[in-house]
Every structure is written in structure tokens, then in C-alpha cells.
Amino acid sequence: MVQTKKQKYLFLAFCLVPTFIMFSIFTLYPLFSGLYYSFFEWSGTSNTREFVGFDNYVKLFNDEVIPATIWHDYFLVATKVIGIMIMALFIAVALTQLKIKEAPFYRIVFFFPNIMSVVVIGILWMFIYNPNLGLVNSGLEMIGLEEWTRPWLGSETWALPSLVLPSIWAGIGLFMLLLMGGISNISKSYYEAAKIDGANEWQQFWKVTLPLIWPQIKISILYIVITTLNGSFIIVQVMTGGGPNNSTHVMGSYLYQQAFTQYNFGYGATIGVMILVLSLITVVLLQLLLRKERVEY
Amino acid sequence: MKRTVGERLVRSGIRLPLILWSLAVLYPIFWMFLGAFKSNAEIYANPWGFPEQFNFSNFVTAWTEYNIDTSIFNSFLVTGLGAALCLVLAVPTAYALERIRFKGSQMLFTLYISAMMIPMVLGWIPLFFLLAQFNMLDSIIGLSVVYAMSQLPFTIFVLTSFMGTIPKSLEESASIDGMSPYGILWKIVTPLTMSGIITVTIMNAIQFWNEYFMALIFLQSSENYTLALAIDFISNEAQYTNAWGVLFASLVFAILPVIILYSIFQRRITKGMTEGAIKG
Structure with a gap:
């Protein structure tokens, strides 16, 4: 190449430096100074920032709301993983293995909620759960289960479980496609061999399909866990705002409340550090847990 | 092969949940x-x-x-600016990371990629004060920058994998013909990566159009509200004003552009999202 070293480095700098400066200012700096803020008590105005050492962390461990928010987050993680994986697996197998004519239609429809705004999803489901007008309660009345009707999002016991269904509703499509991609890559000869050995469809699913799409299953579970821990607070904020009586607060929505409505920015940052640490630990543990030899036939 | 009665029953039994779930998706919309x-x-x-x-x-x-x-205008503005800025920043970096050998290239790539997994919630508090210092708080421009940066790692990631599929020979022959590396990037690589650029831009645009939480934090006055914020506001108010019909109408405004994009680019969007998830 006819290019001097200097020219090469100049071009390299042109490509990398502006982007990296922006990335440092708007992503790296905020993350690190978030860690730093967690050692201060700060209501937002610059002259009242006070170094308090680990006081915020002590407060964190003594805050009664915190264990509840952690539990709520992991409740959502667990129910979403189970719900989404079972449904997405079922749909993916049905659409790929059973030669259904209208399969493309289902694929297009089931994916669509994945690209809807959380605001739209949240508001739609608030109506579905509406105690007087909502589909859920009128449906229950229609099949004669009046005693099961309740103000779903207004009840301390039922509000959190009620958030699971919209999350599953909105999440299935992506994982259905991921799993379908895995299944369609499995060579037909495995199924033929299994048939010759006398395996029925159910056994084929357990012995052939499932082990061979394990990588996709693993990725899906990790992805659901990460996106839930990093983003469950959005649907919470839209649908319940953490209420009633903190019964649906997750870590992120509690951070928002502490920092941006009560102006405890230092304490908010401490909650942020907790979210970061917990989600990193969870991802590492999960990766160890899900490690399973790749199957080769 | 002939199907037995039992198999037929199983097949229609499997169709039923599919039909029910499509109703569950379509009916609310x-x-x-x-x-x-x-x-x-x-x-x-x-x-x-x-x-x-x-x-x-x-x-x-x-x-x-x-x-x-006003909110629709703001949403279009923030979507367009955010997507454009994200591209301007991502294309050169993706090219350098994919094609130029230099020390630390792998490390830089890993740094960008790991930023996709980090919960940004922690960063939002300092970012709030940073934007205030730059006079970019409560401004559509400021929000566009924040949006662009939030999707930057993902965009770099998608573009590098697209650029990896372009044959190197084209760049080499252009270089022998005396084209500068800037010319190669602009006139050869960018057009050849267009498919990837379109895919990732559509996905970013949908993301920005739908975004709610960062707008909630970084915008304050109602004339700067994006559509998501305006809808949230109408929804909270509707409990007192009972303006439910208006709420639905604004939801329709919010979802229509997404439906249009999805009906045109359905394959691109689904492919882009699944590949992003697999490799990410």
C-alpha cells in the first residue's frame, strides 16, 4: 500500500478518536462517576455535596424497601424466563416441525409486540387489567368466576404477578425467532435416524431438538435475565409507578424515585452500584450454571 | 405418509394455542x-x-x-438526529476496528461490546448533571446525543460484522488506483455496507421512537415532550379528565410509524434483532 505511517495513524485517529471521546464523555464518565457519587450525600445543588464514606451503603443494607425490590426483580426474572422459554419453545417447535401452512403469519404477529413501545404496552395492559372495564375481569365474569375478579394492579398481592403477563406478551417473539433459527439448522438426518430407532415425536423433541438447540436456549435465558435486570423498571414505572405501597418497586424504579423525585442523588447512585454488582454476579453465575457440553452426534 | 386420527388430533390441538395467542396479541392492538x-x-x-x-x-x-x-414533531426530530449521529460516529469506528490492524484494536472492540451489557441506570444520575452543565438538559438535542450514545455499541457491533463480509480486494484495488483511505471509506465501504446501515438504522429509529425512560429523566418542560412522555402524561391525567378516547388516539399516533416500518422491513428487523441477540 502506498501510504506512509503518519497518514495511516492520521486516518486511524480520524476514525476512532471523535467517537471514543463522545463515548468517554457520555458513557464511561457517567458510569465511573456514578460509583464516585455513591460516597456522597447530595441533593443536587452543588454546594451541599458532602462526602459521607460508606454511609449510603450502610443505609442501603438497613433500608427495608431494598430487599423487597431485589426480590421483585428476581421474581420477574424467574417468571419471565420460565414463561417466555416454555411458550417460545412450544411455538418455535410447532412452527418449524409441524408444517403449518400459516406459520409465517404467526411468526409476523408474535414478533410484533417486541417492537412496540413499553408505554403503549403498559397502557394497553392497564386497560386489560382495569377493574371495571378490563378484559380480565369481564372474561372471568363471563365464565362465572366472579369471585376471582379483583383490582389486579391495585392489589398489593396481585400487582407484581400482573406485570409478568405483559412482559411475556411483549417478549416471546424475539426468542421464538432465535429458537426457530436453531431448530431449522438441525439436519433432517438426525430425525430420520431417530425415527428408524423408533423414537416418537415427543422423544425426538427431548433427545434431538432440545440438546441441539441448547446454545440458543442458553443465549435466550441470558438475554432475558440481562434485559430484565437492566430494564424491568420501565414497565413498572409505566404501569404501577412502584405502587401500591411499594409492592411492585424494582431496583431501577426505586433508584428513579430516590434520585429524581426525592433528590437523594447520592443514595440513588448507591442503588445503581447495587444493580450493577448484582447483574454482573447473576450473569457470571448463570454462565457457570448453564455451561453444558456442546452435543455432537 | 398417511396420518392417523390421533396425529390429526394432536395437530389441531397444537393449532389451538397458536390461534389463541395470535388473538391475545392482535385483539388488544x-x-x-x-x-x-x-x-x-x-x-x-x-x-x-x-x-x-x-x-x-x-x-x-x-x-x-x-x-x-409538538410531541410528534419532537419524536421525529429526536429519532432522526439520534439515528444520524449514531451512524456518523459508528461507521468510521466500525471500519477501523474491522479492517485496520493496530495495537489495542481487540481491547477497544471488547470495551464497546461490554458496554452493551452494563446497566446504564447508574450512569443516568451523573449524566443528568453533565447535561445540565452543557446546557443540554431539557433539550431535544441533548436527548438525541444521549440516544445516539446509548445505541452506539450495538451499532458498531452490527456494522463490524457486516463489513467483515465485504471482500478486501475492492479496497485494495481502489488503494492501488490512488484513492485515499477517506475516499475508500466514503465511496467504497459505506455503499457496500448500505444493507447493514439500513438495518441498524431502522432498529435504532424504532428504539428511539419508542424510548420512554431517558426522556422522562432528561426532559422537563411539556413543549419538549416526546410522544412517549406526552402519552404517559395523558394517561396519568385521564384518571381525572376521563380523556380515554384521546389517550387511544395518541397511542395510535405512537404505534402507526412502527407498524408501517414493520410492514415494509419485517425481514430486516427480525433478522437484525435476532442476530444482535445471538452475537451480543
Whole structure:
């Protein structure tokens, strides 16, 4: 190449430096100074920032709301993983293995909620759960289960479980496609061999399909866990705002409340550090847990 | 092969949940459209049925009295600016990371990629004060920058994998013909990566159009509200004003561009999202 070293480095700098400066200012700096803020008590105005050492962390461990928010987050993680994986697996197998004519239609429809705004999803489901007008309660009345009707999002016991269904509703499509991609890559000869050995469809699913799409299953579970821990607070904020009586607060929505409505920015940052640490630990543990030899036939 | 009665039964038994789930997905969306054409009295009397006559007054009210027009404009602006800025920053970096050998290239790539997994919630508090210092708090420009940066790692990631599929020979022959590396990037690589650029831009645009939480934190005055914030505001207010029809009308405004994009670029969007998830 006819290019001097200097020219090469100049071009390299042109490509990398502006982007990296922006990335440092708007992503790296905020993350690190978030860690730093967690050692201060700060209501937002610059002259009242006070170094308090680990006081915020002590407060964190003594805050009664915190264990509840952690539990709520992991409740959502667990129910979403189970719900989404079972449904997405079922749909993916049905659409790929059973030669259904209208399969493309289902694929297009089931994916669509994945690209809807959380605001739209949240508001739609608030109506579905509406105690007087909502589909859920009128449906229950229609099949004669009046005693099961309740103000779903207004009840301390039922509000959190009620958030699971919209999350599953909105999440299935992506994982259905991921799993379908895995299944369609499995060579037909495995199924033929299994048939010759006398395996029925159910056994084929357990012995052939499932082990061979394990990588996709693993990725899906990790992805659901990460996106839930990093983003469950959005649907919470839209649908319940953490209420009633903190019964649906997750870590992120509690951070928002502490920092941006009560102006405890230092304490908010401490909650942020907790979210970061917990989600990193969870991802590492999960990766160890899900490690399973790749199957080769 | 002939199917037994039992197999047929299993097959229709499997269809039933598929049909039910499509209803569960489509009906609420369909119903939202219907609600936008109903009067308040109709919404109460017959919440889940058809309107007696379709009237557009909810749309007009949303547009004129609830400033939905400004919010739609703001949403388009933030989406366009954010997507454009993200591309401008991502394309050169993706090219350098994919094609130029230099020390630390792998490390830089890993740094960008790991930023996709980090919960940004922690960063939002300092970012709030940073934007205030730059006079970019409560501004569409500021929010566009934040949006662009939030999707930057993902965009770099998608573009590098697209650029990896371009044969190197084209760049080499252009270089022998005396084209500068800037020319190669602009005139050879960018057009050849266009498919990837379009895919990732559509996905970013949908993301920005739908985004709610960062807008909630970084915007304050109602004339700067994006559509998501305006809808959230109408929704919270509707408990007192009972403006349900207006709420549905604004939901329709919010979802229509997404439906249009999805119907045109369905394959690109689904492919882009699944590949992003697999490799990410």
C-alpha cells in the first residue's frame, strides 16, 4: 500500500478518536462517576455535596424497601424466563416441525409486540387489567368466576404477578425467532435416524431438538435475565409507578424515585452500584450454571 | 405418509394455542384502534366492542388540545438526529476496528461490546448533571446525543460484522488506483455496507421512537415532550379528565410509524434483532 505511517495513524485517529471521546464523555464518565457519587450525600445543588464514606451503603443494607425490590426483580426474572422459554419453545417447535401452512403469519404477529413501545404496552395492559372495564375481569365474569375478579394492579398481592403477563406478551417473539433459527439448522438426518430407532415425536423433541438447540436456549435465558435486570423498571414505572405501597418497586424504579423525585442523588447512585454488582454476579453465575457440553452426534 | 386420527388430533390441538395467542396479541392492538374512534360514553358502555360510528374527534382533540402535534414533531426530530449521529460516529469506528490492524484494536472492540451489557441506570444520575452543565438538559438535542450514545455499541457491533463480509480486494484495488483511505471509506465501504446501515438504522429509529425512560429523566418542560412522555402524561391525567378516547388516539399516533416500518422491513428487523441477540 502506498501510504506512509503518519497518514495511516492520521486516518486511524480520524476514525476512532471523535467517537471514543463522545463515548468517554457520555458513557464511561457517567458510569465511573456514578460509583464516585455513591460516597456522597447530595441533593443536587452543588454546594451541599458532602462526602459521607460508606454511609449510603450502610443505609442501603438497613433500608427495608431494598430487599423487597431485589426480590421483585428476581421474581420477574424467574417468571419471565420460565414463561417466555416454555411458550417460545412450544411455538418455535410447532412452527418449524409441524408444517403449518400459516406459520409465517404467526411468526409476523408474535414478533410484533417486541417492537412496540413499553408505554403503549403498559397502557394497553392497564386497560386489560382495569377493574371495571378490563378484559380480565369481564372474561372471568363471563365464565362465572366472579369471585376471582379483583383490582389486579391495585392489589398489593396481585400487582407484581400482573406485570409478568405483559412482559411475556411483549417478549416471546424475539426468542421464538432465535429458537426457530436453531431448530431449522438441525439436519433432517438426525430425525430420520431417530425415527428408524423408533423414537416418537415427543422423544425426538427431548433427545434431538432440545440438546441441539441448547446454545440458543442458553443465549435466550441470558438475554432475558440481562434485559430484565437492566430494564424491568420501565414497565413498572409505566404501569404501577412502584405502587401500591411499594409492592411492585424494582431496583431501577426505586433508584428513579430516590434520585429524581426525592433528590437523594447520592443514595440513588448507591442503588445503581447495587444493580450493577448484582447483574454482573447473576450473569457470571448463570454462565457457570448453564455451561453444558456442546452435543455432537 | 398417511396420518392417523390421533396425529390429526394432536395437530389441531397444537393449532389451538397458536390461534389463541395470535388473538391475545392482535385483539388488544385492534381494540386500541377501535377505542380511538369511540366517544367516552361508548368506551364506558361497550369497552370491548365496535364503535357505532367512526368519528375522528379524538384525533383532532389530541392534535389541537393536547399538543400531540409538538410531541410528534419532537419524536421525529429526536429519532432522526439520534439515528444520524449514531451512524456518523459508528461507521468510521466500525471500519477501523474491522479492517485496520493496530495495537489495542481487540481491547477497544471488547470495551464497546461490554458496554452493551452494563446497566446504564447508574450512569443516568451523573449524566443528568453533565447535561445540565452543557446546557443540554431539557433539550431535544441533548436527548438525541444521549440516544445516539446509548445505541452506539450495538451499532458498531452490527456494522463490524457486516463489513467483515465485504471482500478486501475492492479496497485494495481502489488503494492501488490512488484513492485515499477517506475516499475508500466514503465511496467504497459505506455503499457496500448500505444493507447493514439500513438495518441498524431502522432498529435504532424504532428504539428511539419508542424510548420512554431517558426522556422522562432528561426532559422537563411539556413543549419538549416526546410522544412517549406526552402519552404517559395523558394517561396519568385521564384518571381525572376521563380523556380515554384521546389517550387511544395518541397511542395510535405512537404505534402507526412502527407498524408501517414493520410492514415494509419485517425481514430486516427480525433478522437484525435476532442476530444482535445471538452475537451480543
